[in-house]
Amino acid sequence: MAGVRAILAVSQSLIGILETRYRPDLFDLALNFRTLSKTEFEQRGLNTGISVHLNQMTAYSTLPETASREGDTGKSKYTHLPLELHLVVTIWATDKAKRQKIARWVLAAFHKSPILPASMLNTIEDGAFRSDEAFELTPGDPFNKESGKMGITMGPRWLSIPYVARMVRVEAEEMRRSYA
Numbered sequence: 001m002a003g004v005r006a007i008l009a010v011s012q013s014l015i016g017i018l019e020t021r022y023r024p025d026l027f028d029l030a031l032n033f034r035t036l037s038k039t040e041f042e043q044r045g046l047n048t049g050i051s052v053h054l055n056q057m058t059a060y061s062t063l064p065e066t067a068s069r070e071g072d073t074g075k076s077k078y079t080h081l082p083l084e085l086h087l088v089v090t091i092w093a094t095d096k097a098k099r100q101k102i103a104r105w106v107l108a109a110f111h112k113s114p115i116l117p118a119s120m121l122n123t124i125e126d127g128a129f130r131s132d133e134a135f136e137l138t139p140g141d142p143f144n145k146e147s148g149k150m151g152i153t154m155g156p157r158w159l160s161i162p163y164v165a166r167m168v169r170v171e172a173e174e175m176r177r178s179y180a
Contacts (some may be wrong), residue, residue, distance in 0.1 A: 004059075009125035010085055010135065010165045011035045011052045014117055016124050018050055021109050029098060045158060046092040050106060055162075056086035086140060086164040091157050097157045110137055111161065136166040 015033045041053055079164055089110075091102045093144040114137055118129035132177030140162025 005125050005128040006121070006168055007057070007083070007085065008035075008052070009121050009128040010116075010168055011054055011087060012124045013121050014052045014087065014089065014110070014137070014163070015050075016117075016120075017113055018109055020107065026105065027095065027098060027102060029102075034091075038072050041088075041090065045090070048093050050089075050102065051090045051092065053088055053090075054085055055088045058084040058086070060084065060167075083168045085168055087163045087165060089163055090158050090160040094157050101158075103159050103161060106161065107139075108138075113137065116165075135168045138164050138166060140164045165166070 007105060015035060019033050022031060022033075029048055030137050032046050034046060034049065034051050036053045038053060038055075041051065045051065088156040089139065091106065093099045093102065113162075115134050116137060117134045120129050121129045121133075121135075159168060
């Protein structure tokens with residue numbers, strides 16, 4: 001079962017996919033690839049490149065597979081917690097046409113890799129996932145019903161696209177210990 005490190009490994013694996021598929025001759029532009037926190041995004045972002053940051057996590061605690069089981073002590077405990085990670089992939093460039101060209105490339109790159117297996121994820125964060133684990137990457141909802149904001153947004157030098165990593169399973173007990 002994936003541990004808490006798996007959450008970071010998901011963002012980093014998306015950067016890894018893009019870095020391995022990137023060819024500078026595609027854009028006549030040198031791109032930087034980074035994971036950013038919300039603060040880094042708001043304060044400076046990147047001059048030119050692609051960033052990924054975790055925007056929200058949703059737990060699927062009502063699925064039958066997450067039901068608690070009795071431990072050795074007789075107390076119930078959760079075996080694992082499936083998460084949905086809402087990520088924002090942002091393209092940074094001063095030229096609008098280049099941003100759109102890079103965005104098309106990003107969409108195509110992720111479309112070619114909708115299922116990310118443990119063999120790929122563990123190259124980023126060794127041992128974060130068991131060999132039989134994977135997650136599904138899908139485009140996010142273009143309209144976030146909770147915030148009332150568009151999911152795909154633009155600024156004077158950036159374009160953001162939402163993505164969702166579905167069914168990232170983490171050890172529920174480890175989650176509880178890490179954040180208690």
